[in-house]
Amino acid sequence: MRGMMRDQTVFFLLLVVVFSLLWFVWPWSWLVGAFIAGLVFLWSLFFVSCVGLGRGLVVVFGLVAAPLALAPLAEPFFLWYAVAPLAVFTVLVYAAYRAYDSLLWGFLFVVGSLWLHVIILAAVDMLTGGLLSQAFDMGFDVYVRWNVPLIAFMDTSSLYISCRVVKLIYAYVKRRRS
C-alpha cells in the first residue's frame, strides 16, 4: 500500500515537471491561462496523492482548476486566480482529514508539509546563492522561461520530501500513542 502511494506521488511529481517543461514552447497568449490551470491541477493531484487520491478528488481539483483556463473567455473568472489557492488548500485539508479522521491532524499535515517544504526551498535558495528567489521574482515572462520548470521541480521534490517526513512523524506519534 505504501509502495503504491509512493509510486503514485512520484508519478504525479514527474507529471508536474514534464508538464512544466512545456512552458518553454507555450505561446504567450490567452492559452497561458490553460497552462496555469494544468499546473495547478497536476500539482494538486501530486500533493493529495501523498494522503490518498480518489476519483472524487480528481473531479473536484478539475473543477477548481478549470476557471483559471476559462478566465480569458469570461473575465469574472479572473477572480478565481485570487481564490483558487485557498480552494485548493481547503480541499487538501479535507483530503487529509479523511485520511487521518481528524480535522486538526489533517490541517496540521497539510500546513506542516507546506511549511517544511518552504524551509527546504529557503535552504536551497541560500545554498544556491539566491537562484530560487531569482526564479520566483522573474514570474511568468514572455521570453525567459527556465524559471517555471525549475520552480516546478524544486517545489514538487521538496514537497515530496516534506510530505514523507510529516508522514513518518505521524506514524511515529501514532506508534507512541498506541
Place this chain on the structure above:
Amino acid sequence: MTSPKLRAGPLAALVVLALLAAAERVYVYEVESDVEIAEDVPHVPGISWRFGEQLLVVWVPRDVAPGVILFTGETAPIPLYDRKYFLLVVPADARPSQSAGAEAFLKTPDGTHPVVFRKPDAGILYTIAHSIEDALTILKQIGLQPEYRGKAELIAKGDPDAGRETDATPTLPRRPSVGSTFDVYGGLYFRQTLINRTGLVVIPVRGTEPVCINLPYAAYVGYDAKSFALGTLIRGGVVDADLIVEVYKIEFGGNCTFLGSRRFVLANRTIYLVDLINSTTSVNRLAVFVMLDVRSFSGQPRVGVNASLIYTRTYRYGFEVGEFAARAAGGYKINNYVRRIVIGPYVAYDGYVAQTASSSLTLRIVTQPEDGICKILQVRFTINGRSSSGTYIYRNIYNGECIYDVYLPNVWEPSFQVEYFYAKAFDGGLFWVLDIQYIDGSTPYVRSIFLRNADAFRYWRWAEQWKTSPGGIDAVWDNPFLSSALEIYAAPMEPSPALGIYHGLVTIKAISTGVILTISGKIVYPGLDTSVYMKKAEVDIAMPLSVRRIEVIGDYMPDYQLSFIALPGWVREAFYVKRVVDCILMLAGVVGRVAGLLGFATGEGLKSVGDSVRAQVLDYYTARITYRIGWYTTVASDTIIIPLRIPSLYGRVSATELEITRICLDNICTNPNLKAYVQPEVGYFIPSMEFVKNWMFRGQVLHIRAYDTSMR
C-alpha cells in the same frame, strides 16, 4: 469614358510642347572633376542667361551595380554617386573665353570655359537624377532644351584641394564642452501639396501651432541660422512654376514683418540655397513662408518641400545636448553576387552637432572562394551612396569559405555633413552603402553578412533653437525640448532565410521634474509584408545620484490616441481579493516570496494578465524599467511612453548626466551608453509655450499630451 490618365497624356504632351517652343538650348556635359562641389557651385564669368552666370549641377550615378538592402533582404541595382562626377549644364550660346580670375577650367568638346566657384546666383545648389536620361527630362521640365554633348573635365587651377573640402584626413569626433561654439544642423518640414490650380499655391508648414499671428502657414526658423536650403520633390505629374520663399521677422507679440523674398525656378529633386537667411538677418527671430507661383501643370503633381538649416550655437549650460545612436546587428543570409551592401536607412535626427559624428560599423563578410582561393577584398564606405568615408583593403581568413572582418575606422565629417544636409532637405534618412569588390575588380559571391552590435552612426544633438545672447536664455527656450535617442535594426545572429528584422527606437527626454522614456519596437517581415509588435522591453538608466524611490507615474500606449494602460476590471478586483486571501494563506505556507508552485502560478499568472510597466532599483545608481505585454492584452501598439519620477533630481542646481547603459527590446539587447542631460530645476521656470518646441522635432507632436499630463 476617358480615364483621367488618358486625358492627362495629351495635356502633358501639350505642356511639354509649349515649354519646348519657348525653351532655351543648353549643352549638357558629363564632367570628371578634380574638385568636389559643395555649397560653392561653378559659374562662368561673363555669361548671361536665366540662371545668371551660374552653371547647373546635376548629380548622376557614376555606376549602378547589384546590391543587397540588408534590412529588407531585397536585392536591387544600387547606384553609387561620386562628388567629383556630375553633369554640368551650360547655355548653348555661351562662348568660351579666357578669364584671369578663373579658379578652374571646364574643358568641353566645344571649347574651354573659365570657372569660378561661389554661392549660386540663381539659388540652385544642385539637382539629383537617377541617370543622364532622367537629368535631361528634369531639365526639359524647367523649360530648357538640353543636348548631351559628351564628356568634359573640370580642372582646378593650381592645387585642386586648396581651400576646398575633400576626402582629407578624418578628424576625430569631438564631445561638446561648455563654452564651445558649434554648427548645428536641423530641418523644417512642410506638408506635401497637391497642385490642382494655377496661380499662387501656399506650401503650409507641418504642425498646428502658428508662429506668426498674421501668417498661419509660416515655419519657425529662430535665431542664429547661418545657412538655409530647400529641397523639392515632385511626384505624380509635371509643374511649371516658380518657388517663392518669403522671409519674415517675428516681432514681440507674434506678428511677423516682411524682410524679403527669393524666387526660384521649380525643378524636381533640387536643392535651393536661400541667402536671405544668414548670420546677419537671423540676429532676429525669423520665420519663412513658402509658396508656388504655378503657370501650368499636368497630371496630379504633389510637391514636397523640406528645409535644411545650419545654426550657430554655443554650449553654455551643460544640458543643451543629447545623443543619437543608430545601431545595427545580426546575421543575414545572402547567397548572391553582391557589389553593394546597404545598411540603413536611419532617421537623420534633428540637431546634429557638427564634428561629433562617429561610427564603429563592424561586419564580417563571408564569401565563396573562387577556384579554391580567397582574394583580397576592397571596401569603399559611402554615406547615402554619395559621399565617401574611405576605401579600405581587407585580407581574408580561410575556413572553407573566405571570411573578411570589415571595420570602419571613422566617419569622414565633411561627407557626413554634406549628406546630413542633403537628407534634411529631402526629408530623408542616413544609410551606408558599402561598395565591395575583389582587388582584381571582380564581384564577390557573398554567402552571408554578420553585423556586430555596434554604432552605424552616432552623434551629439542639440536642443531646440537657442538664443546665444550673452545675457542668458531667451524666455521661450527656458526648458528646451531635448531627447537622446537610439535607433536599432537587428536580426538574429544566426542567419535565416525567412528574414525578420527588428526595428526599435528608444528616446529619453529628461528634465528635473520627470524623465520620459519612449520605447518602440517591432519585428518586420519584409517578404510577408507583416510585422509583430514588441512584447517586452527593458531599459537600464544610470545616474550619479541615487535612483531610490524611482516611480513610474503613468504609462501610455500611443495607438494614434494616447491611452493609459488599463487592466480588465475583474483583474483589478482580483488583486483586491488576493490581498485578503493571501493574508490567510501566508500562515499556511501557500504564498510568500519563495513559497511554492501553487501561489507562484496563480499569483504571477494574475500579475502577467495585463500589460505592465515597472521600475526596479538595481543598485544605488541604476534603475531598470521593464515593459511587458500581458498574456490577455487587448491593445495592439508598438510604442509605449513611460513617464518616471526620480526624487533625487529635484532641486538640482547643475546639469545631471543620465546614461542608458542597457536596452533590451524583446530579445535584442545592446549596451549603447547613451547620454542625456537633465536641466537643473533651480533657476529655470516652467515654460508657458512648451508646444512650440515640437516644430523642429517632428514626430514628437503626438506625445505632447503625455508630457503635459504627467509633468505638470
